[in-house]
Amino acid sequence: MRFPSPGSDRGMKHLFHALLVAAAALFAVGLLADALWLLGIGAWTLIAALLVELVYRP
Numbered sequence: 001m002r003f004p005s006p007g008s009d010r011g012m013k014h015l016f017h018a019l020l021v022a023a024a025a026l027f028a029v030g031l032l033a034d035a036l037w038l039l040g041i042g043a044w045t046l047i048a049a050l051l052v053e054l055v056y057r058p
Contacts, residue, residue, distance in 0.1 A: 012056045019049035 023045040030038030 012052065016049055016052050019045055019052065023049060 023042045026038050026042030026045060030036070030042055
């Protein structure tokens with residue numbers, strides 16, 4: 001399986017979706033474990049995903 005290059009449209013969409021999934025997982029685990037640091041990492045991951053989507057417009 002060949003992954004698209006990071007600068008391509010498809011590669012940026014994959015990165016965006018991967019960051020969203022990671023943020024959702026971190027939020028869920030942080031809420032279940034009552035760990036504030038996991039919620040913080042999830043929030044920063046979501047911010048990173050939104051910045052990727054905002055900055056990179058094909």
